[in-house]
Amino acid sequence: MVHITMNGLAVEAERGSSLLEVARFYNFPIPTLCHEDGLNSYGACRLCLVEIGEAPKSKLVAACGYRVEEGMKVRTNSLRVQRARRLLLELYVATCPQSKRIQDLASEYGVRQCRYPVDGQPGAPWDPKTNCIQCGLCVRICAEQMMAGAIGFAGRGKSRHVARPFGMASEQCRQCGACLYACPVCELRCQASTAESLLCNGCLNFSPVCFQSYSDAMCFLEPCHACELSGPFRHEIGIKAHAPHDAGQKAAPSTGELK
Amino acid sequence: MISTAQRLVNLEDLHHAMRQGRDLLYPSQPKIMVGTATCGLAAGAEEVLHAVREEVANSQLPYQVTETGCIGWCSQEPLLDICIPGRPRVTYGRMKPGRAREIVRAIPEVKREWALAMMPGDENTLNGAHVNYCVPHNGHMDGLTAYKDLPLFKRQLRIVLRNCGIINPDSLEEYIARGGYHALWHALRKHTPEEILNEVKRSGLRGRGGAGFPTGMKWQAVRDAQGEPKYVICNADEGDPGAYMDRGVLEGDPHSVLEGMTIGGYAMGAHQGVIYVREEYPLAVMRMKQAIRQAEDAGLLGQSIFDSGFSFEIRVVKGAGAFVCGEETALIRSIEGKVGEPQQRPPYPAQHGLWGKPTCINNVESWANIAVIVQRGGDWFSQIGTAKSKGTKVFSLVGNIENTALIEVPMGTTLAEIVYEIGGGIPNARACKAVQTGGPSGGCIPADKFDLPVDYDSLNQAGSIMGSGGMIVMDDHTCMVDIARYFLEFLEDESCGKCFTCRVGTQRLKEIVTRISQGEGEEEDLDLLQDLGWLVREGSLCGLGQTAPNPVLSTLRYFRGEYMAHIRDRRCPAHRCRELITFEIDPVLCNGCGACVQICSGKAILGEKKKPHIITQAQCTKCGACLEMCKFDAVLVH
Numbered sequence: 001m002v003h004i005t006m007n008g009l010a011v012e013a014e015r016g017s018s019l020l021e022v023a024r025f026y027n028f029p030i031p032t033l034c035h036e037d038g039l040n041s042y043g044a045c046r047l048c049l050v051e052i053g054e055a056p057k058s059k060l061v062a063a064c065g066y067r068v069e070e071g072m073k074v075r076t077n078s079l080r081v082q083r084a085r086r087l088l089l090e091l092y093v094a095t096c097p098q099s100k101r102i103q104d105l106a107s108e109y110g111v112r113q114c115r116y117p118v119d120g121q122p123g124a125p126w127d128p129k130t131n132c133i134q135c136g137l138c139v140r141i142c143a144e145q146m147m148a149g150a151i152g153f154a155g156r157g158k159s160r161h162v163a164r165p166f167g168m169a170s171e172q173c174r175q176c177g178a179c180l181y182a183c184p185v186c187e188l189r190c191q192a193s194t195a196e197s198l199l200c201n202g203c204l205n206f207s208p209v210c211f212q213s214y215s216d217a218m219c220f221l222e223p224c225h226a227c228e229l230s231g232p233f234r235h236e237i238g239i240k241a242h243a244p245h246d247a248g249q250k251a252a253p254s255t256g257e258l259k
Numbered sequence: 260m261i262s263t264a265q266r267l268v269n270l271e272d273l274h275h276a277m278r279q280g281r282d283l284l285y286p287s288q289p290k291i292m293v294g295t296a297t298c299g300l301a302a303g304a305e306e307v308l309h310a311v312r313e314e315v316a317n318s319q320l321p322y323q324v325t326e327t328g329c330i331g332w333c334s335q336e337p338l339l340d341i342c343i344p345g346r347p348r349v350t351y352g353r354m355k356p357g358r359a360r361e362i363v364r365a366i367p368e369v370k371r372e373w374a375l376a377m378m379p380g381d382e383n384t385l386n387g388a389h390v391n392y393c394v395p396h397n398g399h400m401d402g403l404t405a406y407k408d409l410p411l412f413k414r415q416l417r418i419v420l421r422n423c424g425i426i427n428p429d430s431l432e433e434y435i436a437r438g439g440y441h442a443l444w445h446a447l448r449k450h451t452p453e454e455i456l457n458e459v460k461r462s463g464l465r466g467r468g469g470a471g472f473p474t475g476m477k478w479q480a481v482r483d484a485q486g487e488p489k490y491v492i493c494n495a496d497e498g499d500p501g502a503y504m505d506r507g508v509l510e511g512d513p514h515s516v517l518e519g520m521t522i523g524g525y526a527m528g529a530h531q532g533v534i535y536v537r538e539e540y541p542l543a544v545m546r547m548k549q550a551i552r553q554a555e556d557a558g559l560l561g562q563s564i565f566d567s568g569f570s571f572e573i574r575v576v577k578g579a580g581a582f583v584c585g586e587e588t589a590l591i592r593s594i595e596g597k598v599g600e601p602q603q604r605p606p607y608p609a610q611h612g613l614w615g616k617p618t619c620i621n622n623v624e625s626w627a628n629i630a631v632i633v634q635r636g637g638d639w640f641s642q643i644g645t646a647k648s649k650g651t652k653v654f655s656l657v658g659n660i661e662n663t664a665l666i667e668v669p670m671g672t673t674l675a676e677i678v679y680e681i682g683g684g685i686p687n688a689r690a691c692k693a694v695q696t697g698g699p700s701g702g703c704i705p706a707d708k709f710d711l712p713v714d715y716d717s718l719n720q721a722g723s724i725m726g727s728g729g730m731i732v733m734d735d736h737t738c739m740v741d742i743a744r745y746f747l748e749f750l751e752d753e754s755c756g757k758c759f760t761c762r763v764g765t766q767r768l769k770e771i772v773t774r775i776s777q778g779e780g781e782e783e784d785l786d787l788l789q790d791l792g793w794l795v796r797e798g799s800l801c802g803l804g805q806t807a808p809n810p811v812l813s814t815l816r817y818f819r820g821e822y823m824a825h826i827r828d829r830r831c832p833a834h835r836c837r838e839l840i841t842f843e844i845d846p847v848l849c850n851g852c853g854a855c856v857q858i859c860s861g862k863a864i865l866g867e868k869k870k871p872h873i874i875t876q877a878q879c880t881k882c883g884a885c886l887e888m889c890k891f892d893a894v895l896v897h
Contacts, residue, residue: 041603042757043603043757043758043800044757044758044759044800045758045759046758046759046760046798046799046800049797049798059797060797060798061603062603062800065603066603066605067605067606069605080797083793084794084797084798087790087791087793087794088759088760088794088798091759091760091763091764091767091791091794092759094767095763115783115787116767116770116787117770133759134756134757134759134762136757153598153756155756156581156583156752156753156754156755156756157750157751157752157753157754157755157756157762157765158751158752158754158756158762158765158766159752159756160755160756160762
């Protein structure tokens with residue numbers, strides 16, 4: 001066993017386990033988009049960033065791929081981590097505003113503005129060319145669980161994309177649909193009153209909130225997080241019905257360097 | 260080119276090869292050398308070499324004609340040198356085939372025309388960083404400046420570049436004649452691996468690839484790591500725009516890298532080495548492969564080198580030229596035949612590297628330092644440089660600078676010394692605005708910070724990095740927003756795209772900076788640049804992403820006013836950003852010569868001969884060709 005300090009708590013962890021596994025075991029929430037149990041960690045989505053070490057030499061690392069080391073100090077929710085998460089989710093919303101999962105995470109982690117322009121309308125159908133976040137889950141599930149390896153990444157930098165070999169149907173593909181199953185973002189967001197706005201939780205600014213006035217226009221799977229925030233829990237987390245647009249941004253410092 | 264197929268087993272063999280090399284370096288007959296590194300070839304060295312060979316053959320002259328690497332005087336390429344017994348070596352610049360023929364015909368007289376400098380006596384070592392085994396011809400020539408007195412070379416200390424431009428890179432004997440492979444002999448026959456390792460530690464050498472990790476510590480980690488076999492890798496995947504330090508060494512002195520790697524292998528207990536060179540350096544690949552063959556034939560690579568029982572082999576792996584493959588984990592994956600994408604560290608390559616085995620990756624320049632450190636001792640090396648950065652650093656000095664050059668200076672030399680003394684200042688009497696160091700990962704340092712000593716820590720504090728050694732000098736006609744946009748464009752293509760912050764972050768950064776350069780930016784954009792830059796730096800997986808925002812953040816830090824001019828006044832102070840400038844012709848100054856009409860590709864300039872011309876704004880592409888063409892300063896930019 002390895003002894004580490006997580007959020008000030010002395011905890012034990014199994015040698016070789018990742019920081020993400022340890023944090024989840026001790027119930028410290030860490031959001032992820034590119035991690036699934038049973039698949040190799042990839043470290044692409046960067047959402048699982050945690051702060052390790054001590055100031056001034058502390059740094060952010062991806063918890064999913066970082067193995068525990070004896071005596072290390074980990075903070076899963078420091079101001080620096082929070083700021084990185086919020087800025088990341090802002091970037092994610094701009095990349096794939098259609099995704100319920102991303103919109104939910106954005107609501108949950110207090111993203112109240114998106115400062116990037118988005119190509120096309122937020123309500124537009126999902127387009128893999130512009131909306132894929134390249135978490136690599138489909139590629140990994142195909143190779144590691146389905147033993148097919150029928151899809152992979154092609155290109156580099158801004159032209160990188162998920163592709164079939166030579167862009168043709170592959171004999172390796174058994175059309176099992178595991179790639180669709182694994183995709184974290186091709187689940188549509190809430191289609192209610194604010195479907196045109198970039199941030200789903202825009203409804204927090206309305207009164208009455210959307211689910212009260214559009215009760216039959218909910219997300220088709222589960223209630224979206226913004227709705228939950230504006231529902232019974234709103235007093236607990238202190239969001240007012242007429243919350244200023246950037247209430248969440250003001251709650252935590254967002255400018256200046258956090259060291 | 261002479262290749263002895265003899266095996267070098269003991270010191271006597273080495274001395275014998277040295278004598279042979281000395282005869283090649285300073286033959287009893289006149290010798291003509293042409294600098295045929297890539298820089299020389301690009302300037303036309305091949306034609307010059309051909310002309311010289313033809314002239315010598317036609318006249319049946321007993322002269323030797325050899326090639327040599329880049330001495331670093333890039334602005335004067337192609338270079339031609341003549342060595343006449345009893346006289347100093349004389350260098351001629353900007354050679355053309357015709358001129359070269361004249362110089363050859365004049366031998367044994369030394370033609371003074373086009374001569375740039377001479378290299379008398381033992382200055383051949385260029386400041387004596389090197390044990391001088393080789394006594395060249397002495398002599399002096401009036402009216403010619405010696406290399407050591409030239410501003411370009413005066414402040415230089417050439418350890419890594421000790422042989423570049425001096426020896427024929429195709430000749431093993433010439434390398435040995437200048438002290439080559441003596442360090443290897445001493446290491447293998449007189450020292451234990453621990454002693455070598457301690458020597459490297461004592462030298463204080465830090466990785467020359469840019470990050471500056473102490474080389475000795477890295478070697479210790481590999482030596483201590485569990486697992487066999489161990490690997491030694493030379494990172495020659497040089498990709499910064501405007502940087503060619505590694506290429507200069509590989510093409511000019513390939514054996515120095517091989518010797519360094521072999522010594523490293525001995526110290527770390529590795530028996531296999533890989534040189535990872537990019538495909539874009541065909542000459543470097545060719546010269547390295549040839550050097551490996553020569554070393555193998557001479558028994559300097561292979562089984563039981565110098566009868567010591569230590570075996571080492573090196574092979575060359577060509578990379579496809581992806582910038583990200585200079586990152587060590589991506590480089591390893593590329594060698595393994597996988598997609599060149601970085602991996603999370605730890606585990607570090609020292610524990611889990613090539614094929615999962617302990618691996619030491621060092622830059623070309625680091626390896627080229629090793630033989631000298633072993634030969635002269637770590638203490639000697641650590642006297643050079645500053646408290647925390649030891650030794651010298653090679654820079655490619657490019658951009659708006661008088662002397663475009665490949666230089667090597669002791670750490671701690673100030674930027675002012677490099678730009679104004681070695682570099683000779685800015686052409687056309689313009690003012691210097693900034694220096695960009697460290698390539699796309701680095702930042703811009705403004706001219707008022709030029710008293711900054713160049714070492715790892717000072718550059719980091721200034722918001723830039725040492726990087727591998729690219730140094731781009733910019734004059735006051737450079738727009739810093741445009742520079743930031745250029746580097747971001749480079750990075751959005753060269754990011755591997757694996758991690759979200761780097762792939763999308765660089766795209767978004769470029770999007771915002773482009774918007775600003777087009778005069779469509781808002782003041783809030785600057786905060787967004789800061790926020791996003793912070794995220795990309797903090798949140799990215801590898802060194803590429805972690806340093807990718809530097810070009811934006813450093814220009815924003817030092818040139819915020821310039822960003823504000825683009826945003827608030829919709830104006831580009833340097834007249835570079837096309838969307839924000841207009842070209843006009845002054846009707847008084849224009850004499851209607853028509854030169855601009857000829858050059859304008861958009862056919863935007865109208866006017867009769869000898870009458871003032873007019874630019875049709877709708878058709879003007881703002882390329883600036885008319886501005887450069889006009890001899891009467893009649894083209895105005897607003």
